[in-house]
Amino acid sequence: MSLDQNQIDVYKEKVGEVGASLVTSGMKVGLGSGSTSACVVRALGRRWQEEGLRFIGVPTSEETARLAQSFGIELSTLGKCPELDLDIDGADEVTRQGFHLIKGLGGALLREKIVRYAAKRFVVVVDERKMVDNLGDHTPVPVEVSTFGWEATAKHLEKIGAEISIRYKKVSVRFKEDCEDFFITDGGNMILDCNFGLVNDPVKLGQSINDIVGVMENGLFIDCTDEVLIAGQNGIQHLRK
Ligand SMILES: O=C(CO)[C@H](O)[C@H](O)COP(=O)(O)O
Numbered sequence: 001m002s003l004d005q006n007q008i009d010v011y012k013e014k015v016g017e018v019g020a021s022l023v024t025s026g027m028k029v030g031l032g033s034g035s036t037s038a039c040v041v042r043a044l045g046r047r048w049q050e051e052g053l054r055f056i057g058v059p060t061s062e063e064t065a066r067l068a069q070s071f072g073i074e075l076s077t078l079g080k081c082p083e084l085d086l087d088i089d090g091a092d093e094v095t096r097q098g099f100h101l102i103k104g105l106g107g108a109l110l111r112e113k114i115v116r117y118a119a120k121r122f123v124v125v126v127d128e129r130k131m132v133d134n135l136g137d138h139t140p141v142p143v144e145v146s147t148f149g150w151e152a153t154a155k156h157l158e159k160i161g162a163e164i165s166i167r168y169k170k171v172s173v174r175f176k177e178d179c180e181d182f183f184i185t186d187g188g189n190m191i192l193d194c195n196f197g198l199v200n201d202p203v204k205l206g207q208s209i210n211d212i213v214g215v216m217e218n219g220l221f222i223d224c225t226d227e228v229l230i231a232g233q234n235g236i237q238h239l240r241k
Pocket residue numbers: 032033034035036037089090091092102103104105106107108109112
């Protein structure tokens with residue numbers, strides 16, 4: 001499906017507003033990362049300033065924290081708020097059946113996964129381009145790894161079938177050594193984008209990836225999404241598990 005950027009931006013704004021409408025005063029809310037989550041945060045910022053909505057946000061990235069703070073939204077940490085009522089985040093792929101996800105093209109997957117598992121309810125906001133039949137349809141699996149010894153970690157990932165692209169600051173390119181321009185996550189790690197082709201058994205794959213020493217976390221979010229808000233030609237669909 002080809003959509004122009006203006007149409008995509010309109011979808012993101014709309015789904016951001018519907019996502020933000022799920023927040024009520026007094027809630028503790030995980031704030032996702034990426035451009036669609038930014039639309040949620042901006043819509044929440046408007047509600048904060050115009051309606052007097054008051055909640056506590058726990059951001060999944062420094063960028064999201066800065067955006068939320070620019071609206072005066074109160075932020076906290078999982079240290080102070082270890083249990084959240086709601087987490088709203090974007091995704092790179094969402095399966096039509098089961099709402100399994102690939103996340104992390106924005107580079108925040110470790111914090112996003114930690115925040116997701118601190119929340120009672122997880123709502124994913126996407127536009128219709130992100131809906132797939134199988135994980136791996138058009139997105140690699142981002143894997144966050146320690147910068148120390150990442151080359152050895154990459155070799156182990158290749159042994160389990162990954163075709164690796166190192167994530168650089170701007171774009172992800174094919175394996176190249178001795179490059180100093182790596183993308184570094186908020187937690188000080190690197191991202192290796194691992195193409196496994198179609199992912200038939202995501203639970204097993206996620207386990208095999210996380211069993212490798214040096215891996216911090218992988219971008220497969222399996223069986224943990226409660227609801228999906230999908231922006232498309234027919235408006236916003238709100239699907240529940
Ligand atoms: O997982 C993520 C960041 O780590 C994002 O949620 C994901 O990449 C979607 O981003 P966007 O809404 O910009 O397409």
